[in-house]
Amino acid sequence: MEKIVVVSEVWKRFGKVQALQGVSLEVNKGAIVGLLGPNGAGKTTLLRIILGLMRRDRGLVELQGRDPYRDPRSRHGVGVVFERPVLPESLPVKELLMAAARIHGTSKDQVDEAIAESGLEGHEWKPFNALSAGLKQRAAIAHALVSDPVLLIADEPTSNLDPLERAKILNLLVELNARRGLTVLVSSHVVSEVLRVSQELVIMSRGRVRLRGPPEEVLGGLNIVRVRTSDPESLWKLLSSAGFEARVSGLNVELDVDGAHGKLFKVLSAAASQGLTIYSVDFVEAGLENVIGGEDA
Amino acid sequence: MRSIVNLVVIDSSDSLRPPAFDIMMIIISSLGAALATIQPISEPHVAARIILDPTLFAATIFLALRGSAGIAGLIQRGIMDVYLSYPVSRRSVFLIIYISRVVLPAGTLLVSPLLVAAIVLFPVVSRDPASYIIVFAAYLVQAVMFGSIFLLLGLVARSTGSASVASITVYFAYNITSLLLSIIGTTLRSDSMTSLADAMSFYYMVYRSMLGVEVELWQFLLVPAILLLVILAGYIYFTRRFEPR
Numbered sequence: 001m002e003k004i005v006v007v008s009e010v011w012k013r014f015g016k017v018q019a020l021q022g023v024s025l026e027v028n029k030g031a032i033v034g035l036l037g038p039n040g041a042g043k044t045t046l047l048r049i050i051l052g053l054m055r056r057d058r059g060l061v062e063l064q065g066r067d068p069y070r071d072p073r074s075r076h077g078v079g080v081v082f083e084r085p086v087l088p089e090s091l092p093v094k095e096l097l098m099a100a101a102r103i104h105g106t107s108k109d110q111v112d113e114a115i116a117e118s119g120l121e122g123h124e125w126k127p128f129n130a131l132s133a134g135l136k137q138r139a140a141i142a143h144a145l146v147s148d149p150v151l152l153i154a155d156e157p158t159s160n161l162d163p164l165e166r167a168k169i170l171n172l173l174v175e176l177n178a179r180r181g182l183t184v185l186v187s188s189h190v191v192s193e194v195l196r197v198s199q200e201l202v203i204m205s206r207g208r209v210r211l212r213g214p215p216e217e218v219l220g221g222l223n224i225v226r227v228r229t230s231d232p233e234s235l236w237k238l239l240s241s242a243g244f245e246a247r248v249s250g251l252n253v254e255l256d257v258d259g260a261h262g263k264l265f266k267v268l269s270a271a272a273s274q275g276l277t278i279y280s281v282d283f284v285e286a287g288l289e290n291v292i293g294g295e296d297a
Numbered sequence: 298m299r300s301i302v303n304l305v306v307i308d309s310s311d312s313l314r315p316p317a318f319d320i321m322m323i324i325i326s327s328l329g330a331a332l333a334t335i336q337p338i339s340e341p342h343v344a345a346r347i348i349l350d351p352t353l354f355a356a357t358i359f360l361a362l363r364g365s366a367g368i369a370g371l372i373q374r375g376i377m378d379v380y381l382s383y384p385v386s387r388r389s390v391f392l393i394i395y396i397s398r399v400v401l402p403a404g405t406l407l408v409s410p411l412l413v414a415a416i417v418l419f420p421v422v423s424r425d426p427a428s429y430i431i432v433f434a435a436y437l438v439q440a441v442m443f444g445s446i447f448l449l450l451g452l453v454a455r456s457t458g459s460a461s462v463a464s465i466t467v468y469f470a471y472n473i474t475s476l477l478l479s480i481i482g483t484t485l486r487s488d489s490m491t492s493l494a495d496a497m498s499f500y501y502m503v504y505r506s507m508l509g510v511e512v513e514l515w516q517f518l519l520v521p522a523i524l525l526l527v528i529l530a531g532y533i534y535f536t537r538r539f540e541p542r
Binding site: 051052054055072073080082084087088090096102103 | 299300303306375378379381382383384385386389
């Protein structure tokens with residue numbers, strides 16, 4: 001299997017903070033890899049080092065077989081969606097996409113295709129700062145797609161979006177992977193999102209990769225789950241009707257998923273789409289508590 | 298090359314965006330027209346100096362407030378991440394921001410009043426357009442030197458407020474130093490101090506040489522040398538140390 005990203009024993013320090021501690025990771029061509037971890041785990045730093053935006057203190061990084069910090073050719077055909085959707089504000093989005101396409105050496109057709117695929121049609125002549133949060137994220141995705149990417153790196157692409165927009169963006173990633181064979185490396189601190197799209201999971205915390213592998217393998221051994229929510233009673237009812245034995249403790253609902261992680265996350269997604277706020281999902285087991293946690297909507 | 302041109306187009310849409318830049322250009326151009334009409338001017342290089350003296354001040358203050366803060370804002374808002382994620386080298390990104398954040402704004406702000414004045418004073422300027430252009434080039438070098446310092450401060454400061462304050466402080470410190478050297482030199486009758494004060498204004502050296510006053514070589518080279526050093530420092534910092542966070 002061709003490896004599009006290779007990270008080996010990468011270390012990075014910011015002043016007194018050791019952001020990455022010997023991180024290793026490989027992304028195979030055509031895969032969707034989910035990078036999961038709480039805020040401060042080092043996900044964004046790792047993605048920036050993979051893109052060559054930051055130096056590493058130690059270790060090896062290859063993006064399409066080249067060192068991304070030294071060789072800009074490594075970023076040919078790499079689309080990027082940053083956590084905050086930012087693009088220069090005053091140019092109409094289509095003009096910006098055309099200029100970006102010329103930088104990447106792709107055609108005008110690619111711009112039109114990116115606009116259609118990202119669902120930006122009808123808004124492409126507006127300046128970026130006139131778009132809503134959801135449309136800004138779509139513009140950022142269109143901007144990533146104009147490079148006709150073989151790899152899409154998305155750093156928390158759904159943060160600050162409502163549940164409906166989140167679902168659309170995630171579906172788009174899966175669709176692009178299926179249709180174009182696009183490799184996707186997506187980070188999030190929201191378990192349900194990453195599980196929904198990823199074929200491979202990398203769990204990070206405190207600058208280290210804690211677990212790596214297919215989702216069922218990674219999460220298979222982690223069965224006691226604690227969900228923190230705004231309305232534990234309603235969530236308990238939903239979980240019970242799905243056949244889970246759950247118990248409520250304050251704002252938490254605890255349950256033994258007994259390997260049915262997929263089913264649990266379907267229930268949580270349904271709960272979120274019904275307006276329930278899921279603050280965090282923790283795996284309460286063998287020192288892994290709080291490895292995964294964060295805010296959901 | 299195509300990548301560089303396109304990225305300059307993208308970045309200058311931000312650095313020269315209306316209304317601030319447009320308003321500044323209109324004010325400076327009007328100032329140029331007013332200065333060209335309110336006094337009798339018989340020589341093109343004198344005309345250029347009369348128009349560019351106040352223009353340089355306004356353009357430099359604009360660069361200090363907008364250019365420096367613009368760079369810091371570029372980093373703060375995350376747009377620098379976008380630029381660096383393109384398949385373009387850091388060398389090229391530095392060149393791009395240098396063109397669109399320093400050379401283009403400084404050039405446009407200086408050239409617009411000069412063009413207006415050239416139209417108003419056409420009979421005078423047409424007698425010797427080369428000297429008119431040489432004085433403009435000298436002022437441009439001075440403005441670009443300040444702009445380069447502000448660019449470096451913007452890259453290092455990373456906050457728009459700090460970048461603006463640092464830039465304005467450096468600008469006034471430079472001019473006050475020049476003024477103090479001139480006053481002290483005149484009081485103490487120290488030629489070296491007054492020569493140094495004069496040399497801190499490249500355009501003044503060029504202007505004096507056009508008037509036939511003798512100017513030493515080091516006086517011509519001081520500002521270009523500062524400019525080159527600042528560009529080199531910015532280049533090394535950006536290509537080897539800079540990390541957008």
